[in-house]
Amino acid sequence: MRFKKLDLNLLVALDHLVTLKSVSLAAEKMFMSQSAMSNALNRLRQYFDDPLLVQVGKRMEVTPRAEAMHPAIREILVRIEATIDTHPEFDPTQSSRTFNVLVSDYSLRVLIPLVLAEMERQDARVRLNLLTQSSTPHMMLERGDADLLISPDLFISPEHPSQLLFEDRYVVIACAHGPHAGARMDLARYSTARHAVMLPPNTSGMSAPVEDRYLKQLGVTRQVDMTTFSFLSLPYLVAGTSRIATVHSYLADHTMADAGIVHFPLPFDMPPFRQMMQWHSYRDQDPGIGWIRNLFARAGAQLTKY
Structure with a gap:
């Protein structure tokens, strides 16, 4: 043509x-x-x-x-x-459609197992292709490279519809047998301790951790002596050391026993972490996208701690 x-x-x-x-x-x-x-x-x-x-x-x-x-x-x-x-009907028990979903390894550990369990309950035959983080997640949506973005609200594009999946809070983690375990985690200890921090991958050094934005607003500084590309690695990098890390509470709960860590409330106020789901506006009436959105929403609703 x-x-x-x-x-x-x-x-x-x-x-x-x-x-x-x-x-x-x-x-x-x-x-x-x-x-x-x-x-x-x-x-x-x-x-x-x-x-x-x-x-x-x-x-x-x-x-x-x-x-x-x-x-x-x-x-x-x-x-x-x-x-x-887009088809007029969508049956997840019969469809072989693949959904491309962009997630962090935090969501991979905390949310995706609930999504898979929900798929199992519905006897869904669809496929999930889980994609790693990107410095410009909304561009993956624009290009059609991702059907869903699971991302903090700070990185959600105003150009497309989105929905809150769940909220989490940040906590401080430390080795269960280290120098911080039996101490009070006050602001002085937090500011002077050595920190391990996750830097988002695939960002060419241009992006900072989500919590950094709030820490700067509060005037709180950290003595960072280790960075990693993975949220999931932080509890294991803290274990056996005198380092601390600021992580999501759900992640701390999931790894506490295995990694041998303890966690404390932050010694200052910080807004809750809001994990969002976003899809392209052109896919708003796609029944398959509607189904996968509902699936993730049902999974997110199970995270009701906050």
Whole structure:
């Protein structure tokens, strides 16, 4: 099909080329030969009168024209995908549909087991593809790379609908046999102790832990001497040391016995942690997305500590 003399199939190729910045990877994604993808790129270059992708050293870079067009092209493709994927009815006991869900390893430990148990109760045959954190989770939603985002409210996009799944609170954890175990965790001890901190992965050092935003507002400082990419690792990195860490209370509860830790209330007030679920606005009427949203909501409702 052509629109204003442009083969619309080339838009799919352009989307992959701009996203992957590689002719070979784009060809692999579309199950095409590299020569066929090179031909598609040449046709796109002729139509837009722009190189679109240029070689810079050993890598390909996107031109300003291609970068400017990409969000609109991706939005068109997401709308088409949403229309094609939407069926008037959805039966999870018969469907083999795969749902791509972006989660942190905190949610992986605390929430996902409840989701899987709920799927088992419903005899659901759908598949879950759990994706790791991203520095721009809303962009994965925009590109159609994720069906659901499970993310703190700070990282939720105002452009798409969302729903609160559950709330949690932060606590301080320490080794059950360390110097902090029998002490009072006051602000002075918290500020002078050595801290282990989780830094979100795949963020190129540009993102800070969620709790950091509140600590700065409160004027509270930490003596950080260890960072990790995983929430789940924090209790085990604290165990057997004099370090402490600030973690979600549900995570502390799940790992306390196994890791040999104790936990204390924070020595200052901090708002509860709000874990949200978000989906693309174009998928709002998709019965499959409606079902998976309800599934996660039912699982989140079981976390009723706060």
